[in-house]
Amino acid sequence: MLGSRRHVAVVGPAEASERECATAHEIGRLLALLDVVVVTGGLGGVMAAAIEGCRSAGGVSLGVLPGSDRPGRSSVEIPTGLGEMRNALVVRSADALIAVGGSWGTLSEIALARRTGIPVVCVGGWSVADAHGAPVDVATEESPASAVEWVLSR
Amino acid sequence: MLGSRRHVAVVGPAEASERECATAHEIGRLLALLDVVVVTGGLGGVMAAAIEGCRSAGGVSLGVLPGSDRPGRSSVEIPTGLGEMRNALVVRSADALIAVGGSWGTLSEIALARRTGIPVVCVGGWSVADAHGAPVDVATEESPASAVEWVLSR
Amino acid sequence: MLGSRRHVAVVGPAEASERECATAHEIGRLLALLDVVVVTGGLGGVMAAAIEGCRSAGGVSLGVLPGSDRPGRSSVEIPTGLGEMRNALVVRSADALIAVGGSWGTLSEIALARRTGIPVVCVGGWSVADAHGAPVDVATEESPASAVEWVLSR
Amino acid sequence: MLGSRRHVAVVGPAEASERECATAHEIGRLLALLDVVVVTGGLGGVMAAAIEGCRSAGGVSLGVLPGSDRPGRSSVEIPTGLGEMRNALVVRSADALIAVGGSWGTLSEIALARRTGIPVVCVGGWSVADAHGAPVDVATEESPASAVEWVLSR
Numbered sequence: 017m018l019g020s021r022r023h024v025a026v027v028g029p030a031e032a033s034e035r036e037c038a039t040a041h042e043i044g045r046l047l048a049l050l051d052v053v054v055v056t057g058g059l060g061g062v063m064a065a066a067i068e069g070c071r072s073a074g075g076v077s078l079g080v081l082p083g084s085d086r087p088g089r090s091s092v093e094i095p096t097g098l099g100e101m102r103n104a105l106v107v108r109s110a111d112a113l114i115a116v117g118g119s120w121g122t123l124s125e126i127a128l129a130r131r132t133g134i135p136v137v138c139v140g141g142w143s144v145a146d147a148h149g150a151p152v153d154v155a156t157e158e159s160p161a162s163a164v165e166w167v168l169s170r
Numbered sequence: 171m172l173g174s175r176r177h178v179a180v181v182g183p184a185e186a187s188e189r190e191c192a193t194a195h196e197i198g199r200l201l202a203l204l205d206v207v208v209v210t211g212g213l214g215g216v217m218a219a220a221i222e223g224c225r226s227a228g229g230v231s232l233g234v235l236p237g238s239d240r241p242g243r244s245s246v247e248i249p250t251g252l253g254e255m256r257n258a259l260v261v262r263s264a265d266a267l268i269a270v271g272g273s274w275g276t277l278s279e280i281a282l283a284r285r286t287g288i289p290v291v292c293v294g295g296w297s298v299a300d301a302h303g304a305p306v307d308v309a310t311e312e313s314p315a316s317a318v319e320w321v322l323s324r
Numbered sequence: 325m326l327g328s329r330r331h332v333a334v335v336g337p338a339e340a341s342e343r344e345c346a347t348a349h350e351i352g353r354l355l356a357l358l359d360v361v362v363v364t365g366g367l368g369g370v371m372a373a374a375i376e377g378c379r380s381a382g383g384v385s386l387g388v389l390p391g392s393d394r395p396g397r398s399s400v401e402i403p404t405g406l407g408e409m410r411n412a413l414v415v416r417s418a419d420a421l422i423a424v425g426g427s428w429g430t431l432s433e434i435a436l437a438r439r440t441g442i443p444v445v446c447v448g449g450w451s452v453a454d455a456h457g458a459p460v461d462v463a464t465e466e467s468p469a470s471a472v473e474w475v476l477s478r
Numbered sequence: 479m480l481g482s483r484r485h486v487a488v489v490g491p492a493e494a495s496e497r498e499c500a501t502a503h504e505i506g507r508l509l510a511l512l513d514v515v516v517v518t519g520g521l522g523g524v525m526a527a528a529i530e531g532c533r534s535a536g537g538v539s540l541g542v543l544p545g546s547d548r549p550g551r552s553s554v555e556i557p558t559g560l561g562e563m564r565n566a567l568v569v570r571s572a573d574a575l576i577a578v579g580g581s582w583g584t585l586s587e588i589a590l591a592r593r594t595g596i597p598v599v600c601v602g603g604w605s606v607a608d609a610h611g612a613p614v615d616v617a618t619e620e621s622p623a624s625a626v627e628w629v630l631s632r
Contacts, residue, residue: 020242053246076230078246084262088174092207092232092246094263097407100593101566108238108563109248118608124589131562131582142614145605146580152604253559254439255412262409272454278435285408285428296460299451300426306450328550361554384538386554392570396482400515400540400554402571416546417556 048075202229356383510537
């Protein structure tokens, strides 16, 4: 049934390296092939790459935008006008989260997902340590395929 | 281009008459035929009827849900967890609004759309008068086809 | 106990008549005398008058602002950056709502309050009729004192 | 002027150590003595300690709550019903942020503040490293007094 599709968010910086964009593109493509709705923040960099990968495989993407305009990148776009507060809606829209690369905005999404119990896997990106310097555990995967496999097994 | 599709919201009560549901169904169907994304609050009554009409014509619908669950009615669903505050996001997601029938929730959406300059047309529903009893102008149309024509001409 | 104070919202247009402002000022003053936190949208017109009335009696006011600046009118200000979506937070912050005068923004607040079961009383302002022209019931009072008495008796 | 008071947020986990609570209490007390409105998420642990410290010095506190109830801890309380999404409103309400201790919720607030350019200082808590293991810079201070001095100098 169309409506029961899974939704997975792909998050990452708007200013991303070529390698990060290639990773996000492949993740978007794989999710679309598996009939998963690809949720992003709807802008450039990692987001645009995931949307474009999704589109290349004929998939459906949802852009949860910070502003009040609709750039026309995603299949469906919701211009929330919420600024960076829309990060929480990206997280809420998703059954699981794949983070590619690091930035403060991306970290806020990882933190909100962990706070609310949504599975998160990182491909590259930032790491977190507690007050004693011990690493705070976040799942990591090396490749787009293994990251997609990881989130769909949750 | 897929991404540049217009988005129109169909709003109305979750508890609706058969006639209101038939109207909403036809509006959803016509919008889908015109390649417009049908945005709703994602629940029952007028919303479910518009979604079902959209689906019957192979269209894409976006459900902006008040709760944290995904009922699986719409093509893409965003479980905002915002309660009735999500009404503002339904309005922001839309280039124009068609209201079918009346309720306090529906009236809040009409009022927010008028407040923010988004075109609104009502098919049936509530009317508003100012402190002197003079009607406060809201466009009304009798039929689904004329309502759809009205919003797409804005 | 300080923390257990009641919170009442005073809502109304930013462009208001002298009479509406005088009414809002008196309502703000009376609420402050009764140790009630006066919640508003934090801007001009009816809002500014209610805040000023509250301040004149040494009360505490909360401004729930649409923008990202703090105009410095209220005792405590929360610049939500949510635009008109902050209307829902004004409603949620309040145990009851007093509406003075009419506008689309004010009507959205009345509708959200009625939708979510928060007591509302109007002093002047717009009225609503259903599809058959029958009035949709909203409590009205003539004077500031009777409006304040009405909400505090809920 | 009452309305032009500065607002500083004190953020940290609801389950906190005695030492973290003592730190937050002293920060709340110092901010109140400097006539700063103390903004928190309104719940227990670090939040409750900061509120209590503020109250002990006769200050005004704002609780931006995740739920729809008003626990009665803060001078003014806004029960947003937004869940963890209210973290973004805590950040927006503040001219600067002091984080005491670490948790995913706290990290989301630090990340949003950094993302939006609001000054942040941490007393204890988590640290962040980039993909190459290099520390991502966040200001830290050892004592309540130095943290308060830091934020008020921004």
